[in-house]
Amino acid sequence: MIVVLKPGLTKDEIQKVVERIESFGLKAHISEGTERTIIGAIGDERILLDQTLESFPGVERVLPILKPYKLVSREFQRFDTIIEVNGHKIGGKKVHVMAGPCSVESRDQVLETAIPVREAGATFLRGGAFKPRTSPYSFQGLGEEGLGYLAHAREVTGLPIITEVLDPRDVELVSGYTDILQIGARNMQNFKLLTEVGKTNKPVMLKRGISATIQEFLLSAEYIAAEGNRKIILCERGIRTYETETRNTLDLSAVPVLKQLTHLPVFVDPSHGTGRWDLVVPMALAGVAAGADGLLIEVHPRPEVALSDGPQSLKPEKFAALMVTLKKIAEAIGREI
């Protein structure tokens, strides 16, 4: 950590900053420049994370050198994390596509989606039973009933399932049904929920908050890892910008950035990332080309009557056509689907 001092401090004032830094067990290393004096704080700067040093008298700015997360960082673990779920390896050469409806609406609707997506090559079934909705008057999901329909579809198709958990009190219940726990974008900084899923040993798909920096995203993953659960998949699903043509702006550069900073698998959700089914195909292709380890795609047999997110859902036929091109893109970069 670099502490930049205000110009014109006396020796005594500088000494007080040095003492403050050393009171945390760090070594202070002074370097006098022509316009500023700076102090390097040597040791594990994460101790200084809370950065109250910035309000210490004489301090102009504090510049961190190290990343504030540890367990999830590429420096902590050089090799890629590979997560095994029911025999599928996530994070390796194979790109996984998880597909299914936004909301679970009925036993039939789930099956009508699960069967064709498996045939088209999807390896996981997605579907929401607990739905976080912007309005209290919108459909909030079928709850445990919906979890049952997902489990039934897994029995029929063999596809492992992924579904969202919203409430720390529901983690046990949802874990009893699902193969992967999903934490949605709105809950990326629901630290109580992160802690709770960190205590399970279920794989967790953590979606990026719509205005989360990549650093905040990785710190949220660190919350889960710090509780002992290292089976974390990250998912880029669009960030909020001024542009209104799309529901969010899918930040695909986050994929290679994350692959550098962390050893965890990185997925892309082009459905939420764009909010428009007609953009899902090009952005799914682009996501794999950018290096994603997998995709999360909304498919619905009748999007025009879906209880949520109809405008961003593909019909099974479009999804099947997408999978054909996706395979070619994966091969072009030396991977497979």
Place this chain on the structure above:
Amino acid sequence: MIVVLKPGLTKDEIQKVVERIESFGLKAHISEGTERTIIGAIGDERILLDQTLESFPGVERVLPILKPYKLVSREFQRFDTIIEVNGHKIGGKKVHVMAGPCSVESRDQVLETAIPVREAGATFLRGGAFKPRTSPYSFQGLGEEGLGYLAHAREVTGLPIITEVLDPRDVELVSGYTDILQIGARNMQNFKLLTEVGKTNKPVMLKRGISATIQEFLLSAEYIAAEGNRKIILCERGIRTYETETRNTLDLSAVPVLKQLTHLPVFVDPSHGTGRWDLVVPMALAGVAAGADGLLIEVHPRPEVALSDGPQSLKPEKFAALMVTLKKIAEAIGREI
């Protein structure tokens, strides 16, 4: 709701859209333009909120006419909501200042802050016992012990208290101590938590999420109101933009916009809104000038050793000086502090 059709539809295709609209109990009113045909859907368009109409064949766009929130809207209740807390009226002529430390650190630290802020004119004591922190390695608050210190300071000073609740499982516990429940920015869309505080009859201070639109903010307030709790205070505390000189960009225009759209009191938090104590004073003044019903300000006896948010905390002397000018600003616009 206005449904804009794609150009070149046949009569039959238009008829299908009409039938779909009417299947929700709305009346469809067709209007043929030179380049587009549009259909007005007449009735309570909130039924169509989930907007799957956008994926209906032949539909180009759907434009809502009404606001999606109801109970919290100015149309639903013309007059200002006034919330009484221990004899203080929030939302009337008087501007309230709630001051105190970011984190409760000790019994003494709370008292050392509470006494001078009361003398300077603050009417509520703020302080966090449960802290949402970006990093799992940062100080997470004293929990129930901290709530006890706040209650003790209330006994000594007579100041009612406001403190944050993070977890739906803690709502009852925190309600047992506090006078106002605070929902932080990161939890603005933690719908389970909103529902839980909506079931209490404690006043709730709801902070705007750092990337929440004003509409989403009001829909989150609607979640609380829909459960029966109408004692809601809104708080603007800065939004995320590209600018890095400040921690967030304090969106003061949200104050007059909210005062038009809702009958609820609107506060401003210049401490989180800027992240820098040297900007708190001008932005506090500006907040009241813009029409805020109150302020939330971080004050710490020794910001340079605070366990959180030191850089944005005022010392008690600075706070006292601010209160003197604030009173003049309030008078200039016909209010009082």
Place this chain on the structure above:
Amino acid sequence: MIVVLKPGLTKDEIQKVVERIESFGLKAHISEGTERTIIGAIGDERILLDQTLESFPGVERVLPILKPYKLVSREFQRFDTIIEVNGHKIGGKKVHVMAGPCSVESRDQVLETAIPVREAGATFLRGGAFKPRTSPYSFQGLGEEGLGYLAHAREVTGLPIITEVLDPRDVELVSGYTDILQIGARNMQNFKLLTEVGKTNKPVMLKRGISATIQEFLLSAEYIAAEGNRKIILCERGIRTYETETRNTLDLSAVPVLKQLTHLPVFVDPSHGTGRWDLVVPMALAGVAAGADGLLIEVHPRPEVALSDGPQSLKPEKFAALMVTLKKIAEAIGREI
């Protein structure tokens, strides 16, 4: 255009709005809803573009139905525009890669870049002679001398050139050397410059402003088209968001959105879009997968001593390797490079 009226207007007040709309030669079509009355303004609503209707008494909101641009819209021209430059067709099946240094620094540096990029498959040479720099103390480009070096490299390699023009007074000069005129992101709304290049018959590459909406982007293209020059190429090069890991956030969803809204060719610039050479490769691949008609890539023989944008420039060897994978991606989606 839909005019939403405030609730509770008298017949007379409504009549005045109707008269105002009809004073522009449009027909007004009233539709009474349960909570709002709306008026459809039928005819060419572009007349109302300046939208002063919003300040007319009794008007709550004005919702446009049509796009405000015309000549560049897909509705105006269904088929793709194909632009011929020295025998190359831009906007067709072939994906074009334009490569070269950010700044022209010397005759040798241009040649040292031009020769290997042509060998690797680039079809155009890019390079800046007039450089818009954030700081007045940064290198501002070689000016006409640099244009000469580019022309010399064209002679040697046969690659047509593209270079930026900054000043309306230089349009004639730059046109004398270049094959394509580039308008940079900072000048996307320099309307005097747009008008000036619109009067030439040189193809123009228009880059999206860093905070331009897609609608504003197309309106800037319309400025050029309205002067008579329809040979316009659009280029997405990253927008400004809160994320700081990348210099800008490359908005690849803009590619399919633009391909729907306009008939003009759409390029992607992954070098400026990310600001980091290590992200150029994945984002170039993703750009083509998303449907871009071409790429603009910075290549420099020695990025570590470049006079501008070194951190985002590829070395010729990396560029050559990228081209190999790009060809496979293009084939995967039925195109070629």
Place this chain on the structure above:
Amino acid sequence: MIVVLKPGLTKDEIQKVVERIESFGLKAHISEGTERTIIGAIGDERILLDQTLESFPGVERVLPILKPYKLVSREFQRFDTIIEVNGHKIGGKKVHVMAGPCSVESRDQVLETAIPVREAGATFLRGGAFKPRTSPYSFQGLGEEGLGYLAHAREVTGLPIITEVLDPRDVELVSGYTDILQIGARNMQNFKLLTEVGKTNKPVMLKRGISATIQEFLLSAEYIAAEGNRKIILCERGIRTYETETRNTLDLSAVPVLKQLTHLPVFVDPSHGTGRWDLVVPMALAGVAAGADGLLIEVHPRPEVALSDGPQSLKPEKFAALMVTLKKIAEAIGREI
């Protein structure tokens, strides 16, 4: 400037970075930490502004210590710049209000605005003769004819005038009429135009670009100052964010931030900053409370038929009422209007 090295470099590799830094005439000061080695580059780091060091082998990151602008910085000149225009001092105790129509439409319209705003206490008349418009089909201003109407209004009312210049070729013409040259937000990085106005000795009002950082804003002011013209007024007028309730988000915290970083006067434009006349009054009050040296306000005798920006223009009566409250706010903070 701090150069952070990648972990695990050999002595030789470190030595090469040191040599590169010293090749610019700076001294390199090595500091070995537990996880990273850093090098302090001592001397005038502005030499390294172009930051190609980031692409030098072995370099992980480069952290600037000093601000990249100089002449406009508070470190260069401690005391406030006061600009005299026709006997008015801008930047001192008095807060100036510049008012008038967005576009000059006719001789009468200008006078009808100028007379009442002078009576209400405005000290300058604003009005646009050259208008930068998003659409080529919108009213583009009266040009020189409009400048004449402004000059005529100055003769009648004695109010000095401020008007925008768009084109480097028009700087001389506009300077012949106006008392202050205005550079609009869209031209904040039109460096050719900045250079041209920097060569005059007219005061320049420079508006912040809608997505300009404060650092970029000050670098644009530095462009003008570097040409010799130090009579620069800065103007915050709203930045682009995701929020759609307002046209832009007025960033009032920019006012105290700028007052710290620069000695130049800082104005606020609540009309463009919000885009809605009903928000102009609260945001004008807030702007002065935040410490602005002046305001720029759009006033139009008949906003409902204005040729541009009607929705954000005040009527003269509303403006007069605003001035009464503004005076009280100015007094509350020890200033005057």
